[in-house]
Amino acid sequence: MKTIFSLFxxxxxxxxxxxxxxxxxxxxxxxxxxxxxLQHHHAPPSAPLYLRTASKxxxxxxxxxxxxxxxxxxxxxxxxxxxxxxxxxxxxxxxxCFLSRIALPPFQNIPYSYRTFLNYPxxxxxxxxxxxxxxxxxxxxxLGFELYREMVHFGISADALSLLSALKCSIKMGSLLNGLQVxxxxxxxxxISDCFLSSALVDxxxxxxxxxxxxxxxAEMSYRDTVAWNSLISCQIKNKRTRDALTAFDIMERxxxxxxxxxxxxxxxxxxxxxxxxxxxxxxxxxVTSCGLSGSIKICNTLVAMYSxxxxxxxxxxxxxxxxxxxxxxWSSMISGLASNGYGRDAIEAFMEMQRVGIAxxxxxxxxxxxxxxxxxxxxEGLMFFDCMRKEFGVVPNIYHYGCMVDLMGRAGLxxxxxxxxxxMEAKPDAAVWRTLLGxxxxxxxxxxxxxxxxxxxxxxxxxxxxxxxxxxxxxxIGDWEKVMKIRKLMKEKRIQTTPxxxxxxxxxxxxxxxxxxxxxxxxxxxxxxxxxxxDQLRIAGYVSEITAELHNTxxxxxxxxxxxxxxxxxxxxxVLSTPPGTKIRVAKDLRICVDCHNFAKILSAVYxxxxxxxxRHRSHHFREGHCSCNDYW
DNA sequence: CTAGGGTTAG
Numbered sequence: 001m002k003t004i005f006s007l008f009x010x011x012x013x014x015x016x017x018x019x020x021x022x023x024x025x026x027x028x029x030x031x032x033x034x035x036x037x038l039q040h041h042h043a044p045p046s047a048p049l050y051l052r053t054a055s056k057x058x059x060x061x062x063x064x065x066x067x068x069x070x071x072x073x074x075x076x077x078x079x080x081x082x083x084x085x086x087x088x089x090x091x092x093x094x095x096x097c098f099l100s101r102i103a104l105p106p107f108q109n110i111p112y113s114y115r116t117f118l119n120y121p122x123x124x125x126x127x128x129x130x131x132x133x134x135x136x137x138x139x140x141x142x143l144g145f146e147l148y149r150e151m152v153h154f155g156i157s158a159d160a161l162s163l164l165s166a167l168k169c170s171i172k173m174g175s176l177l178n179g180l181q182v183x184x185x186x187x188x189x190x191x192i193s194d195c196f197l198s199s200a201l202v203d204x205x206x207x208x209x210x211x212x213x214x215x216x217x218x219a220e221m222s223y224r225d226t227v228a229w230n231s232l233i234s235c236q237i238k239n240k241r242t243r244d245a246l247t248a249f250d251i252m253e254r255x256x257x258x259x260x261x262x263x264x265x266x267x268x269x270x271x272x273x274x275x276x277x278x279x280x281x282x283x284x285x286x287x288v289t290s291c292g293l294s295g296s297i298k299i300c301n302t303l304v305a306m307y308s309x310x311x312x313x314x315x316x317x318x319x320x321x322x323x324x325x326x327x328x329x330x331w332s333s334m335i336s337g338l339a340s341n342g343y344g345r346d347a348i349e350a351f352m353e354m355q356r357v358g359i360a361x362x363x364x365x366x367x368x369x370x371x372x373x374x375x376x377x378x379x380x381e382g383l384m385f386f387d388c389m390r391k392e393f394g395v396v397p398n399i400y401h402y403g404c405m406v407d408l409m410g411r412a413g414l415x416x417x418x419x420x421x422x423x424x425m426e427a428k429p430d431a432a433v434w435r436t437l438l439g440x441x442x443x444x445x446x447x448x449x450x451x452x453x454x455x456x457x458x459x460x461x462x463x464x465x466x467x468x469x470x471x472x473x474x475x476x477x478i479g480d481w482e483k484v485m486k487i488r489k490l491m492k493e494k495r496i497q498t499t500p501x502x503x504x505x506x507x508x509x510x511x512x513x514x515x516x517x518x519x520x521x522x523x524x525x526x527x528x529x530x531x532x533x534x535x536d537q538l539r540i541a542g543y544v545s546e547i548t549a550e551l552h553n554t555x556x557x558x559x560x561x562x563x564x565x566x567x568x569x570x571x572x573x574x575x576v577l578s579t580p581p582g583t584k585i586r587v588a589k590d591l592r593i594c595v596d597c598h599n600f601a602k603i604l605s606a607v608y609x610x611x612x613x614x615x616x617r618h619r620s621h622h623f624r625e626g627h628c629s630c631n632d633y634w
Numbered sequence: 635c636t637a638g639g640g641t642t643a644g
Contacts (some may be wrong), residue, residue: 199640230641263642298643333644
């Protein structure tokens with residue numbers, strides 16, 4: 001026996017095969033060892049090997065373990081031929097095993113597996129399930145749903161797995177109707193208590209923006225495990241109920257039920273980043289450490305991102321520094337973090353360091369580098385990186401890279417160059433790219449180009465309230481009130497409604513939310529009084545509200561009043577009111593901060609001697625002693 | 635006769 005194994009070891013397969021005793025004495029463990037040995041050496045299975053097996057069941061078991069352990073698709077093809085020749089393929093167990101292997105990851109060869117599936121004479125439910133699941137993981141999920149229908153049509157009633165796969169197909173193909181049908185079947189057949197199905201349903205309603213339905217499914221679950229909670233938390237983040245995600249974590253941590261796991265923490269760190277909730281983020285960090293999850297590279301990468309997005313670049317660097325292994329995601333997170341916090345030069349430095357340690361940059365690394373250049377006004381450097389990314393690193397610029405370049409050129413006033421760049425990009429420019437250029441037109445008060453950009457947005461049928469607001473801003477900044485009226489009328493006709501911006505501030509781990517002219521907060525009277533007081537103080541220090549930031553062509557005094565109650569100002573006032581002097585005030589805003597609020601925060605940081613950090617949808621603005629980290633490169 | 639399956643970083 002030993003000799004045979006050593007022959008295998010030295011890749012002498014044919015000699016080894018010849019020496020295998022053809023008696024019944026060969027045991028199952030022997031054949032499994034042979035199978036593993038072959039797999040270990042990536043050796044193709046040799047057909048005569050199996051023909052000589054002692055009994056049929058021995059051969060079956062060997063084949064199954066061999067199929068399961070095959071490391072290459074080409075070996076599976078060879079086994080396939082062998083199975084056909086020996087009629088082993090008609091064995092349902094072996095066929096199912098074979099089909100799952102070629103249809104599911106890591107091979108996922110859909111054409112091959114579907115062809116094989118179609119050629120099989122008797123389809124049972126397991127085969128259907130495997131095939132539907134394979135489709136649900138592929139790009140042709142609609143075929144999976146068709147197969148599910150076909151199965152039901154042929155009188156095979158769907159079980160939990162069929163329904164799960166059909167549901168995943170509906171999610172992937174984005175069909176609300178199909179998913180609802182599956183939910184109906186789940187309900188009808190009494191699978192509603194299946195934890196896996198309910199979690200998938202939560203996810204289904206989540207991606208279809210039906211938050212209440214998702215909550216309903218979750219509430220009706222008889223038992224909720226960690227994954228079910230994770231699905232809910234993911235749903236809350238996707239559906240702008242990020243604060244509820246923090247609450248959900250609270251409940252999980254306090255109750256005796258399922259423990260938050262690494263995935264829960266990933267979601268929570270994202271939630272904290274979205275809300276600029278540094279304290280809560282630190283709490284999750286502590287939890288991660290206490291559970292021994294701090295060795296996970298995924299978690300650490302997300303921690304780096306969370307701390308940077310919360311404007312705490314020091315803490316981000318701390319985590320980054322202590323990571324024993326750093327991959328491309330780690331470096332990209334650090335680079336993007338430096339970039340969004342106004343450290344463009346350091347972002348470039350980190351990019352150089354990354355190459356010194358031999359990590360190849362990818363597309364997202366360049367997004368970080370280029371956005372760093374654009375935020376810090378490093379025009380030449382940005383152009384240089386954009387030029388060399390394809391030539392030297394083989395990274396083809398995507399739409400985000402073009403977005404960064406448009407931003408870079410746009411801020412620098414090279415509006416026509418930016419327009420030209422968009423016109424000759426190989427990918428079709430999306431709304432975000434045009435919107436970036438529109439933002440630049442706003443900064444440089446270029447109404448003519450602004451109009452052209454909006455036309456492109458209309459052509460894409462992607463115009464949003466925010467775009468018209470930018471255009472309005474351009475007109476009002478140059479005092480063209482006639483055009484302002486025209487646009488407002490147009491907006492009314494098109495029934496475009498402005499969505500109120502929302503700002504959040506964290507106090508003692510609790511998130512407070514404000515929208516413009518908000519009156520919902522329990523301490524609203526105090527807050528408004530404080531804000532009026534702040535406004536008076538700042539005016540003494542020379543703050544003049546930038547009235548062009550407001551749209552309406554009303555009298556100046558009224559404009560000043562409207563501007564006074566922007567959501568970020570309310571949040572800042574609340575921060576000044578409720579924290580002792582010297583405490584940092586950190587605010588998150590879902591849209592972009594306006595010029596006026598920018599000035600407001602800048603002067604406030606000097607007058608009240610507070611560090612104010614505002615994170616809008618693009619970056620963090622650090623205000624300290626009357627200065628801003630972005631050097632007013634707004 | 636059963637198993638199979640749901641959430642996942644920049």
